[in-house]
Amino acid sequence: MGKRIESIGLDAYYGTFKAIEGVTLTIEPKSVTALIGPSGCGKSTFLRSINRMHEVVPGARVEGKLLLDDEDVYGPGVDATTVRRTIGMVFQRPNPFPTMSIYDNVVAGLKLNGVKKKADLDAACERSLKGANLWNEVKDRLGKPGAGLSGGQQQRLCIARAIAVEPQVLLMDEPCSALDPISTLAIEDLMTELKDRFTIVIVTHNMQQAARVSDRTGFFTIEATGQPGRLVEIDDTQKIFTNPGEKRTEDYITGRFG
C-alpha cells in the first residue's frame, strides 16, 4: 500500500478567486511529506485538492493534473467518492460523529460503505484503534459516545476512523493544532508508525513538527493578499531546514518573514 502522488500545474479556485497556482510536485509513497507556509498560502487548499474535498465548497474548482500512481484524480469518469475512499483525511479539529459510539465512529466508513458482517467490523475496529494507539484507552468503553473522549483521544479516534477504510494515502490538515503537547507527541509517534503502510501528507504551522516527523518538506507562500499561493520549493526535510535552495524559504524558517 501507499501510492505516489504527482501534481502537475495544479490551480485551485474559489469562485473567481485563484487560491493556488501552478503547483507541481511529487509525493513519494510510504513517506511523510510536510507542507509549511504562512496562513492563506494555499497549503490546506492543495491538501484538499488531493482527495477532491476542495470541490465540496460551493463554487470551488480545480484545474491541472493530479496523478495517483499515474491515474488522474480529476480525469473523466473518475468518481470523487472512490478517490476519497483511497485517500483518507484527518481534519484540524477532531470531528467524531456526535450521535455515534466509539465503535460506530471507527467503523462508520466501512458501515456506510456497505460492510455488514459483525466479525469484519469488529476486526477492523480493533485493528484501527490499535493502529491509532487508542485501543488500550478505549477498549472497555467502545459503546460510549465518541464525543466524550478528550481532545487528543478524539483526534486519534478520527485517525482510526480514517485508516479503518484502508486508504492508500492519509492527508492530515494541521492535525495537532488544537491539541496539547502530550497528545501532539502521541500523534507524531503515530505518524512515524503509519508511514510504513500509508503515504502521509501533513499540513502544519509548527516547523519543529515538520522537522521532527517529515521526510520531505514543501514550502508554500503568497506574494501578497489576493494573489494565488505558490509552491516555492520541495526537498528533503534535512535540506530545507539546514540549507534551503530559496532565500524566501530561509527567511520563513528563520523567522525573518514579512
Added chain:
Amino acid sequence: MSAGSVRDPATPAAGTPSPAGTGAAGTSPASSTSGLRTPSLPPWGVPAVVAGIAVLTGLLVLATPLGGRTATVVVFALLLVVVQTALSLAVEGRRRATDRLVTTSVVLAFLLALLPLFSVLEYTATRGIHRFDVDFFYRSQRSIGARDPGGGAYHALLGTVEQVGIATLIAVPFGLLVAVYVVEYGRGRLAATIRFFVDVMTGIPSIVAGLFVLSFWILGLRMGFSGFAAALALTVLMLPIIVRSAEEMLRLVPSSLREASLALGVPRWKTILRIVLPTALPGIVTGVMLAVSRVMGETAPVLLTAFGAASIVRDPFRGGPQSSLPLFIYQQAGDAQQTAVDRAWTAALTLILLVMLLNLLARLVTRRSTIGR
C-alpha cells in the same frame, strides 16, 4: 489568607463565615486594602429580604383596604424590587444593585409568563373534570341532544387522531425533503424561490387552507367532506412549520461532520441520511411536534373540510363527514346548555392532555435514539 482579608471587627457582618473570600466581607470599603474585595450583602441577605417583604405585604393587606390575590402579588413584587435594589445600592454599590434588579425582574417576568399557562391548565382541568369519565371516551354524540346528559367524544377523538395522523404522514416526509433540498443541495434561484414560498405559506390563515381544500378537493374534484380532506388542509398548515424548523436544525449541523463523512468516501446522499439527519433529529422532532400541536387545535379548516358528525366515522377516506376535538368543542360550546358546555370543557382538557402526551412521547423517543449517558 492575605493581609488584605483581615477581618474588621467593627463591621456587623464580619461574624459570618465568608465563602471563598468574597461573600460577607462587611459593609465598609475599608475592610479591603487590596481593593479586590467589595462590600456585599451576606448570603442570608436575599432570603431575609424576601421573608421581610412577605411579612410586610401580609401586614399591609391586613391593615389597609388592599386585598385580593392579584393586588397582594403585585404589592409583594413591587416592594421586593424596590427594597432589594435600594438596600443593595446602599451597601454594594451601583453595579451589584443593577445586577440584583435585573435578576429579580427576570425571575418575576418568568413567573408572570408561566401564569397564563398554569391558569389555563387549572381553569380547563377544574371545568373539564366533571365529564372526564369512561362514557366520554367510549361513546359518541349519536342521538344525544344538547340537553341530554351523557354522550361522549370518542368520534371526535378518533377523528382528530386520524386527521392529524394522516396530515403528519404526508407533511413530515415532504417537509423534510424540502428542507434537505434547500440546505444540502439548493443553490441559486430555485432554493431562494422555495424558501420565499415557504415563508408565504407560513402566513396563510388556517381558514384559507380550509377554503382551498373545500374549493379544490371537495367542490372542484367532487370528493365530498371527509377526514382525509381535513388532513389535506392540515397538511397545508403543517408543511411550512416543518420545513422551517427542519431547515434551521439542518443548518446547525456543523459542516465538519459532513466533511468527515465525505472524506471517508461516503456518498453525499448517505452522508445526509446517516450523519446529518440523525445529528439534527432531536431538533427536527421538536419542530414536528410543534406543527402537530398547532394543527391539532385547528377548528376552521376542519369545519370546512370534515364538516363534523355526531356518530363514529372510522374511515377517513370514504366515511363521509367526520368530527374532530376542536370541532366538537366549537359545536358543544355553542349550545347554551350546561350538559353541552361540560362536554366542551372535557374535550378541551382531552385535547391539552393529548398534545402533552405526544410531546412527552416524542421526547422519550429522541432521547433513546441518541446515545449518551
